[in-house]
Amino acid sequence: MTPPVSQEELPILEAVINIRNRLTALKKDRGEYIKASDVNSLYQAVIKQVTKLNDVRDDKTIYSNRLDTLLADVFNLLSLFFLTIGKTKEAPATYSQLASMRQILDHMNESAIYNESDLAPFHRRLNDLRSIIKHDSETGKHPQAMTKLLERQLGDCESLLSTLQESLSVLSVELIPIHERLVHIRRKLVTLAAKDGPHKAELKPLQEELRRIDSKRVDGKFMGPGGTIPASQAICSSLLEECFDIVQEIRAMEESKNVAPPLKPIHDRLTEVRAELEGLALTHRWTLRETDLWNYSLSLQEVDKMRVDGKFVDSEGNQPHGQYVLLYLLRRCYGVIYRLLSSSEPVSEELMPVANKLSTVKKCLNEVLKYGGPFSPRDLYPYQLALYQIDSMRKEGKFVGVDGNIPEGQGIVMAHLNECHELLEMLKQSMDEGEEDSEILEEDDTIGAPGSGTSSDTEG
Numbered sequence: 001m002t003p004p005v006s007q008e009e010l011p012i013l014e015a016v017i018n019i020r021n022r023l024t025a026l027k028k029d030r031g032e033y034i035k036a037s038d039v040n041s042l043y044q045a046v047i048k049q050v051t052k053l054n055d056v057r058d059d060k061t062i063y064s065n066r067l068d069t070l071l072a073d074v075f076n077l078l079s080l081f082f083l084t085i086g087k088t089k090e091a092p093a094t095y096s097q098l099a100s101m102r103q104i105l106d107h108m109n110e111s112a113i114y115n116e117s118d119l120a121p122f123h124r125r126l127n128d129l130r131s132i133i134k135h136d137s138e139t140g141k142h143p144q145a146m147t148k149l150l151e152r153q154l155g156d157c158e159s160l161l162s163t164l165q166e167s168l169s170v171l172s173v174e175l176i177p178i179h180e181r182l183v184h185i186r187r188k189l190v191t192l193a194a195k196d197g198p199h200k201a202e203l204k205p206l207q208e209e210l211r212r213i214d215s216k217r218v219d220g221k222f223m224g225p226g227g228t229i230p231a232s233q234a235i236c237s238s239l240l241e242e243c244f245d246i247v248q249e250i251r252a253m254e255e256s257k258n259v260a261p262p263l264k265p266i267h268d269r270l271t272e273v274r275a276e277l278e279g280l281a282l283t284h285r286w287t288l289r290e291t292d293l294w295n296y297s298l299s300l301q302e303v304d305k306m307r308v309d310g311k312f313v314d315s316e317g318n319q320p321h322g323q324y325v326l327l328y329l330l331r332r333c334y335g336v337i338y339r340l341l342s343s344s345e346p347v348s349e350e351l352m353p354v355a356n357k358l359s360t361v362k363k364c365l366n367e368v369l370k371y372g373g374p375f376s377p378r379d380l381y382p383y384q385l386a387l388y389q390i391d392s393m394r395k396e397g398k399f400v401g402v403d404g405n406i407p408e409g410q411g412i413v414m415a416h417l418n419e420c421h422e423l424l425e426m427l428k429q430s431m432d433e434g435e436e437d438s439e440i441l442e443e444d445d446t447i448g449a450p451g452s453g454t455s456s457d458t459e460g
């Protein structure tokens with residue numbers, strides 16, 4: 001049961017609830033672009049309440065009441081707003097990424113299905129996020145209360161990642177190839193389990209490979225060189241057994257054609273969320289406002305909390321078949337959200353249409369340059385017009401927002417614009433060179449023509 005909020009903290013709770021409502025209203029407003037000034041105002045309001053909270057709390061005690069839960073929601077949402085306005089290189093923007101990473105690492109730890117190559121991207125991303133937080137902490141760009149919170153979150157992720165790394169370190173060298181192969185097979189199996197239709201053709205080679213791996217065991221043990229028994233047998237053996245379990249579940253599902261009826265509502269909900277998220281992953285440059293991910297995160301957390309001891313149960317407490325399918329879908333959704341967060345560009349929502357247009361123009365110009373002419377000035381006119389329109393949007397060399405502020409992402413947009421102009425100049429030069437070549441050819445044709453006064457005409 002969640003502990004009650006103390007009398008001292010009640011005014012802070014009320015203030016944070018008000019801030020959350022304002023953030024939610026701002027998130028829902030699609031009528032205009034999110035202004036950096038609005039986000040900063042709400043951010044400062046949150047920091048003020050956190051400072052008050054730190055004054056009434058003991059640093060040594062761990063708190064977890066309704067106020068803490070609400071603050072976590074507010075920081076997560078604020079972090080998404082920072083990404084939306086293009087401030088991806090500032091400490092508050094790292095909060096949602098760290099929270100998303102923690103969810104994925106928790107699931108990896110729970111399933112114990114991962115290898116070195118799975119952990120490497122998390123190591124790299126944590127190093128990037130640590131640099132951002134450290135820079136803002138040292139320069140005082142953000143209050144100490146904020147950077148301390150983020151450092152604690154970062155430390156939690158690093159600690160969990162270290163635990164995952166240590167569990168792999170116990171694998172003996174002889175068993176690493178078998179372990180990596182089993183991880184790969186398991187992934188293929190859960191992907192099959194989540195797909196509709198018969199899987200006999202795809203399932204058969206995986207089953208045969210599992211049997212080959214199993215046949216290498218002697219008395220249930222994987223053997224090393226010279227008949228030795230390498231350490232960490234349990235990791236590979238349990239993974240092998242789990243793969244066989246998933247094969248049996250896929251077969252049972254094909255007979256029943258679906259997940260168990262009690263799990264069907266959860267399955268449908270996760271399938272819908274996954275489809276929407278993967279749609280966003282395809283079109284995110286044009287359609288995604290990072291704050292849109294908030295509702296998906298909440299929905300996934302609600303589903304995650306339905307599990308009992310890691311499993312989905314029915315009304316009687318039983319564990320119906322279809323568990324692997326639901327866990328696969330849940331983890332897949334978490335993965336897409338993390339991918340979208342970590343790929344967010346440091347360009348504000350207000351400048352994103354310009355950045356996208358320039359990106360498209362640049363791709364088209366590169367294609368024209370790649371495949372060459374012949375082309376005329378008329379062929380280049382649409383690109384010149386597009387660049388002229390974008391150029392005319394600037395005031396004193398800057399793209400200015402509707403509220404007169406300078407949105408984030410000026411450098412990136414200007415780099416795209418300059419590249420487009422350079423490509424256009426290269427095309428103009430190649431067009432001019434083509435015209436010169438054609439003039440030379442015409443002169444050659446004239447010199448060699450009858451009656452042109454050449455030696456061939458006078459010799460007769």
